Amino acid sequence: MPVYGLYVDGRWVASTQGKRAPDHNPADNTLIAYVHQATAPDVEAALESAQRASRAWADTRVGTKEALFFCLRDVIMTRRTEIQQILIKESGSAFKKALWEIDYVIDLIQTMVGEIRRIAGETMPTTIEGRVSMSFRQPLGVVLGICPFNSPFLLTMKKVVPAVAAGNAIIIKPSEETPLSGLLIADLFEEAGLPPGVLNVINAAVADIAPALTEDPRIKAITFTGSTRTGRLLAEGAARGLKRITLEMGGKGPLVVLRDADLDGAVRAATFGAFLHQGQVCMAGSRVIVDSSLYDEFCKRFVERTRQVKVGSPDREDTVVGPLIRISQCAFIAGQIEDAVSQGAVVRCGGGYNGSYFEPTVLTDVTPAMRIYHEESFGPVVSVLRAEDTGDALRLANDTSYGLSAAVMTENLSDAWYFAQNIEAGMVHINDSTISDEPHVPFGGVKNSGFGREGGRYSIEEMTELKWVTFQTAKPSFPF
Known part of the structure; x- marks a missing residue:
């Protein structure tokens, strides 16, 4: 029976305590793999790795980032059948639905490549003599993505791709129901040449590791897709740490x-x-x-x-x-x-x-x-x-x-x-279905369905910090 580890600092590792969980095929409940489960030392290793990698990745030139994503797109296209089979086997995705997920991710990657060169601020008029006033966007640092089981490839990539494109490192916690899909994403990025530490994937139950992650000061933002109940708990943790959080939760459309x-x-x-x-x-x-x-x-x-x-x-x-x-x-x-x-x-x-x-x-x-x-x-x-x-x-x-x-x-x-x-x-x-999504649109809800928006420039805005900067070209005059 295959046994899968964690992906930390660009390496495939076993959990420090050797804890493993079974992964089943929902179609017939057969066992398809065992997956290592992260505990506190593994979480700390992922945090250290992401924090270290985030600094260098934030300074990486846009051309290098674009080349990485084009390579990632080609890797996905080459491994299309393999990805489809994992989605069918692990998440119960129907044949055509699995292919739709893959096609969406390819479109998402191409969309975010276009956004990389548009991460920009602006110059602003000012009433102060000799002042130049401007703004620009900077990466947050380390982002935490907590992902669902229903479209595990698509919805995890909707978190990873914008976070990385914006210059952040990201730690992904896949659903307990679809751990292989999250590890697959790490494998694809590794083949595309992503530097170690920019993406870390740690599998575990949310309750086991969420408090350590959501309240750690090294995590600057949380992006979550899942149930309203879990989203509320994460929002409470984020509030204690004064972190920004994007929640995409349930619906009754x-x-x-x-x-x-x-x-x-x-x-x-x-x-x-x-x-x-x-x-x-x-x-x-x-x-x-x-x-x-x-x-x-x-x-x-x-x-x-x-x-x-x-x-x-x-x-x-x-x-x-x-x-x-x-x-x-x-x-x-x-x-x-x-x-x-x-x-x-x-x-x-x-x-x-x-x-x-x-x-x-x-x-x-x-x-x-x-x-x-x-x-x-x-x-x-x-x-x-x-x-x-x-x-x-x-x-x-x-x-x-x-x-x-x-x-x-x-x-x-x-x-x-x-x-x-x-x-x-x-x-x-x-005159359409309630189910509709494109990679560049502002995707998100209100009330118990969450807040914040994912997609295109809206994801970039969620995953960057807007900074105001002024330059004084003349000596300023102060009242005292």
Whole structure:
């Protein structure tokens, strides 16, 4: 059985205490590897390495950084099939979804290469005689990235690539469910020629190492993608250390279907938004809010399309819904459905599971009294809600503690603009799915979905410090 170590200071090392954890294939729960788990001495080694490397990397010329990223892109393209197979085997990513992750990362790298030469400040007018006033951006130093399991290659690279492009060193803590994906990233960067210490990867449970990392003064910023519960704990730690933090957390995304919507288009958008990667997507459209005039017909067509969604092994090219990351999640979702049905909800299709495979499920007649109305399922389950009119649809869309991504289906420009302005979400998509992302856009949410933005120059802003500098060319005059 393969055994994988930690990646610290450009070397593959065993944990100092020899602690290891199993890594399983979610499709059949078979053991695929053992992975060393970091303890306090390993965390300290990673911190020392990153701190030391950050100084030299911050001073590295932009041309050298660009060359590194172009090489990284070529390495990824060469190892594309290998990366895809790891994503399928470890995270349960369906065949096409895994390829999409890889293509996104290639686009991300090319985007950040373009940003490297645009990390700039500005000159500013001044009211003081003989003064030149300007600003510029500097790397923070050492960044901590805590990463999720659902798109482990894409979402980890969304942290690593901007941090390194901005001149920082970064320590990555992959999800306990997908440790190999994080180590794979270290291997790719190593092949591309990244200097030792600029990237360190340490696997462990968040609770075991997060306090030591979040409160250490050498960590200047934290970037996290994951659950709202864990994000709150990290934010508390960051607050004690007065560190900046970017949080991208859960969602209960609304797809609003207004009275003049293209019904077939709405059904397609709802299907994609609900069932991509088994619904294990923070942007998932897990609530579909439909105008009462279209409600019955929408439900009929949506159920018909949902029944056609292919469930199967993630290594099959035609699979849409594969396994959930852990079997226990199936029981959690089943409990949500049981609670909803006991209070009057109707299961229109699905509702069952076999092992870690949960059937694509559509619920109707869902009310605020039910757990599933409020709780994130993180599975292939969608609730269809009836709206009496446009105002009621907006009320329902905002009736959640989350605020990541939302979508509105309408042919009416005024309604589209009204929802774009008034939905409480960080991202709103008109006539599209709730699931949408590009490497250069300001990705992020509000309310319990987090704060801060990732993507392009927005990531650069999060991972650099803006400094104001003045030069006095004439002798200044002081009042005393």
